[in-house]
Amino acid sequence: MIEQVFNGLVSGAFFALLALGLAVIFGMLGVVNFAHGAFYMLGAFGAFIALDSFGLPFWAALVLVPPVLGLAGVALERTLIRRLASADPLYNFLLTFGLTLILQDAMKTRYGVQSQPYPLPIQGSVNLLLFEYPAYQVFVFGFSCLVCVFAWFLLARTRIGMIVRAATERPELTRAFGIDVGRWVAPVFGFGVALAALAGVLAAPMRAVNPLMGADLIITVFAVVVIGGLGSVLGSAAAGFLIGVVSALGNLYVPALSQTLVFILMAVVLLWRPAGLFGREETLA
Amino acid sequence: MIIRSLAGSRLGRLAIPLVAVLALALPWLVYPPIAMDIACWALLAVSVDLLLGYTGLLSFGHAAFWGGSAYVTGLVAINLQVPFPLAILAGTLAAAVLAVPIGYLSVRRTGIYFAMVTLAFAQMIYFVVNQWRSVTGGENGLQGVPRELMGVDLSDPFVFYYAGLPMVLLGFWLAWRIVRSPFGHVLVAIRDNPSRARALGYPVDRYKLLAFTLSAALAGLAGGLFVISHGFASLQEVYWTTSGKAVMIVVLGGIGTLWGSVVGAALVVQLEDYLATAGFQEIGIVTGTVFVLVVLVFRAGIWGTVANLLRAREARREGRAEAAGAPDRPEAPTPTSR
Numbered sequence: 001m002i003e004q005v006f007n008g009l010v011s012g013a014f015f016a017l018l019a020l021g022l023a024v025i026f027g028m029l030g031v032v033n034f035a036h037g038a039f040y041m042l043g044a045f046g047a048f049i050a051l052d053s054f055g056l057p058f059w060a061a062l063v064l065v066p067p068v069l070g071l072a073g074v075a076l077e078r079t080l081i082r083r084l085a086s087a088d089p090l091y092n093f094l095l096t097f098g099l100t101l102i103l104q105d106a107m108k109t110r111y112g113v114q115s116q117p118y119p120l121p122i123q124g125s126v127n128l129l130l131f132e133y134p135a136y137q138v139f140v141f142g143f144s145c146l147v148c149v150f151a152w153f154l155l156a157r158t159r160i161g162m163i164v165r166a167a168t169e170r171p172e173l174t175r176a177f178g179i180d181v182g183r184w185v186a187p188v189f190g191f192g193v194a195l196a197a198l199a200g201v202l203a204a205p206m207r208a209v210n211p212l213m214g215a216d217l218i219i220t221v222f223a224v225v226v227i228g229g230l231g232s233v234l235g236s237a238a239a240g241f242l243i244g245v246v247s248a249l250g251n252l253y254v255p256a257l258s259q260t261l262v263f264i265l266m267a268v269v270l271l272w273r274p275a276g277l278f279g280r281e282e283t284l285a
Numbered sequence: 286m287i288i289r290s291l292a293g294s295r296l297g298r299l300a301i302p303l304v305a306v307l308a309l310a311l312p313w314l315v316y317p318p319i320a321m322d323i324a325c326w327a328l329l330a331v332s333v334d335l336l337l338g339y340t341g342l343l344s345f346g347h348a349a350f351w352g353g354s355a356y357v358t359g360l361v362a363i364n365l366q367v368p369f370p371l372a373i374l375a376g377t378l379a380a381a382v383l384a385v386p387i388g389y390l391s392v393r394r395t396g397i398y399f400a401m402v403t404l405a406f407a408q409m410i411y412f413v414v415n416q417w418r419s420v421t422g423g424e425n426g427l428q429g430v431p432r433e434l435m436g437v438d439l440s441d442p443f444v445f446y447y448a449g450l451p452m453v454l455l456g457f458w459l460a461w462r463i464v465r466s467p468f469g470h471v472l473v474a475i476r477d478n479p480s481r482a483r484a485l486g487y488p489v490d491r492y493k494l495l496a497f498t499l500s501a502a503l504a505g506l507a508g509g510l511f512v513i514s515h516g517f518a519s520l521q522e523v524y525w526t527t528s529g530k531a532v533m534i535v536v537l538g539g540i541g542t543l544w545g546s547v548v549g550a551a552l553v554v555q556l557e558d559y560l561a562t563a564g565f566q567e568i569g570i571v572t573g574t575v576f577v578l579v580v581l582v583f584r585a586g587i588w589g590t591v592a593n594l595l596r597a598r599e600a601r602r603e604g605r606a607e608a609a610g611a612p613d614r615p616e617a618p619t620p621t622s623r
Contacts (some may be wrong), residue, residue, distance in 0.1 A: 032397045083581060089397055090343050094536060095580045097529055101573030109567045216408070219525060223405040226398060259416065263409035267390050270402065274393040 003131050004252045007244055012244020013144035014199050016237040016261040018221045019228060020151055021195035023236040027168040028188040030080065030089045032230075034096035036196050037218025043200020044209045045107060048116045058121035058205065065201050066194040073193025085185075100215070107211035109152045115208035129217055140202050147198065148237045155233055164188060223266040228278050235251040235278025303458075305549060308450060315555065317442040318514065323554045324446075324453040325511040330534035330546035331460045332503035337532070338541025340462055340496045341476030342392070345528050346403030347504045349387065349410040350380040354505030354521030355512040356414060359427040362513065368434045371507035373452060380505025381498050383410075388497035392490050395479075396403050404525060411523045426519035430512055434503050442514070456506045460543060463499060472496055504531075539586025548587050 020035060025033050046065035050056040056064070076099075084091045122136040155161035166174040167181040175181050200214075207213060221240075228239025243262055250261040257264070269277060311320040329351050336342045342482065358376030362369060391402045414421045432439040439445045463469050475482045475489050483489045512518045521527065532551065538549025551574065560568050580584070584594060 023403070029307070032401065080581065087584070090400065091580050091584065093343075093397055093400060094532065095577055097532075098573045098576035098580065101526075101529070101569035104579070105567035105569030105573070211442070215525070217405055222401040223408075226402055226405065240435040256416065258411040260409050263405055263412075266402070266405055267386075270390045270393050 001249075001252065002246050003133070006128070006133060006137075008245035008248025009241060010141050010244070011248065011273060012241035013141050014203060014217070014240075015221055015224050015244055016148060016240030017144055017195050017199035017202075017219070019224050019236040019240045020148060020233065021192035021199075021224055022081075023220065023228075023230050024151070024155075024195070025189055025192035026230045027233060028164060028185060029081070029085075031092040031096075032089070032094055032222075033189075033192065034218070035076075035099045035103065036096075036192075036221070037214030038100045039073070039193050039196040039214070040071055040200040040203070040217065041107065041214035042103065043197030044118075044204040044207070044213060045111070045116075045200075045211075046197065047201045047204040048209050050119055050140075051118065052116075059199075061204075062198075062201050066198040069197035070190040070194030074186045074190035074194075077189040081189065082185070090270075104211050104215065106176075111211060112208055113212065115210045118204045118209055120205045137206060140206065143202065144199075146235075147195070151195070151237075152234050160184075173223045220262055223262050225276075226266050227262075227269045227276060229276025231276070232278040235276075239277060304544065305454075308454065309394075312443050312446045316558075317446050319554060319558050321442065321446050321449060322511070323515045323551050324450065324556055325507045325514065326531070326534060327547040327550035328456045328507035328510075329504050329531045330538065330550050331457060331485060331543055332500045332507065333531045334535045334538075334540065334543055334546050335460055335463065335500045335503070336496060337535055338477065338543070339469060340472045341479075342493065343397075343400040343532070344391075344403045344497070344500070345400045345525070345532060346387070346391075346405075346407030347501070347531050348523050348525060348527035349403075349407035350384060350501040351505040351511070351527060351531075352414065352506030353383050353410060354380040354508040355518040355522040356421055356427060356585065358421070358509035359430040359512045359518040362430050362433065363427065365390050366431065366433055369432055369439075369448075369513045370434075372433075373506060375512065376509035376512075377470075377502050377505040381502040384498045384501030385494070388494045388501070392393070392493040392497065404528065407523070407528055408525060409518070411525070414523050415520060421518075424520060426517055427512075428517050430516050432513055432516070445514065449514065452510055454508060456503050457547075459499075460503060461494075464543060466496075468492075469600070483545075530572075533572065535585075536573060536576070536588075537579050537586055539589030539592070542586065542588040542592065545586050545588030552587075588612075 018040060022033060022036055025031060043065055046069065047058065047061040050065065051058070080095060080099075081092055084095060120136050124135050124140055125132040126135045126138050128138075153161075155165060155205040163174070163179055163181075164184055166177075167179070167184060171181050203209075203213070224239050224243050225236050227243065228236040230236060243265065246265065247258065247261050251258040254261075308324070311323065314320075315323070329347060332350075333344055333347050336344050354373075354376030356376075358372045361367060362372035363373045365372070371568040387403070387406045391399055391406065394402055415423060417423075432445060434448060437448075439448055471482065471487055471492055474485075475487070475492055479489055482492075508522060512522070534549040534553050536549075537552065538545030538547065553569050556575075557568055557572065559573060565571070583590070
């Protein structure tokens with residue numbers, strides 16, 4: 001059972017990284033990025049292409065791919081997302097939905113729907129006292145935790161983080177203090193996209209790399225952020241790990257529910273705490 | 286919420302006979318099975334527009350009701366061999382029943398959260414249909430759904446179009462009645478200012494839930510007819526791309542215009558058919574691009590743009606009449622977006 005908990009923590013790490021990116025973007029822009037799953041998929045393909053075409057190992061991809069896709073995110077914000085900043089945020093949800101269709105099918109034309117192979121960068125297993133566990137999975141969990149802590153540190157303890165948090169909560173007042181809020185929108189969007197790409201690179205050796213890998217995952221992550229509440233950045237990451245563990249345990253005891261459990265959890269949270277576990281009550285729109 | 290446009294009454298009056306004639310002529314204009322597809326997708330889009338355009342709720346999960354009804358209709362038709370309208374009625378009721386718990390939970394959130402919650406619930410239905418192989422056939426889908434109607438031969442898609450058309454028109458008529466009714470006006474009030482509607486004593490969540498259920502029933506009607514028309518139900522019916530396509534049609538046609546959904550459905554279904562016959566596999570690149578462009582530069586949609594132009598012309602003419610000393614007439618509502 002403890003092994004199952006650990007499996008849950010590893011799959012929860014992916015939920016957490018994706019939910020974290022969604023929450024950061026939502027906080028700053030008020031936009032839910034549907035294309036988040038597509039960027040996760042592109043991250044995994046980035047790792048695959050780096051190895052396949054340039055012979056770059058996993059570690060190089062881990063360092064290179066997220067910033068590159070992050071820059072693509074910045075460009076996307078500057079060219080398209082920004083145009084809809086004054087419109088209802090739902091339009092950006094629809095815009096990124098359209099982008100998802102384009103990105104998915106563009107990758108399909110090039111690579112088909114078959115999964116691309118990617119070798120494990122760390123072989124062997126680690127002795128975790130009670131059981132042996134694949135070393136790469138241990139690395140994924142540890143690294144994701146580090147990234148979450150790093151993101152928290154960035155937001156809570158640095159000047160940039162302070163500005164972003166202030167701009168999220170009271171954009172007008174922040175502007176009145178002479179801070180150029182608009183300057184930070186694109187970098188924050190890029191940062192969120194880079195987190196999704198990072199999750200994708202981490203997933204490449206573990207999960208099937210194919211154009212559809214992000215589509216189903218992102219909907220599950222939407223359920224995760226409804227459960228956690230997008231208002232709290234750390235809360236959304238915590239919800240990611242929590243749901244990973246609960247689903248893994250559910251899989252152990254009630255295998256028939258393995259895929260639906262997260263949605264049942266969402267239903268329970270909507271009944272009991274509509275704003276989400278870590279969310280604040282939204283103001284009536 | 287997104288766009289306020291009670292399609293100009295003049296355009297609306299003109300539309301009814303126009304749409305009726307077009308609906309009757311459609312299988313002469315396009316390949317008959319495509320005509321039925323257009324009718325079904327139009328009805329699904331109208332059901333989404335009922336929520337998005339008139340209640341201010343973006344449902345990204347109508348695949349659950351379209352697809353849920355498709356499977357129930359298919360199962361009833363296969364196992365009971367009843368006339369097809371009865372099978373569709375069963376599917377429609379099933380969709381409405383499914384919508385009650387999903388709607389009850391979803392209306393507790395608004396805005397972007399509502400979209401995510403409905404999308405997530407629809408995905409849950411997808412997983413259930415996928416896993417429940419003994420009943421739904423899993424990835425193979427439901428094969429061999431019959432078209433039974435008291436011994437009448439409906440195998441010709443041209444004939445079947447006219448057999449199914451009354452049900453589609455009934456659906457359109459219901460949507461139109463809902464929008465025009467006092468109930469529909471309360472929905473618009475909730476869309477524009479939920480706090481004020483609540484302050485006036487309307488139980489906002491209950492209104493939303495009823496609208497959600499009615500909308501799901503219309504989506505179910507469309508999905509049931511679609512599965513009878515195609516003769517099989519596949520997982521595609523409950524997949525999130527189906528919900529997305531419905532929303533796409535609404536936005537292209539014009540949010541909050543009802544008739545726009547019909548125009549949008551005709552265009553999208555024709556475009557997809559054209560691409561498929563041309564041997565183009567990755568349809569998403571084209572439809573995605575069209576959708577991105579519509580969202581960026583053409584948010585009023587086709588019908589919304591036409592209605593705005595007509596209204597502007599009317600306003601100009603009235604302006605001249607007023608200058609000539611004619612009595613005042615109440616001003617037409619101008620579309621606003623925020």
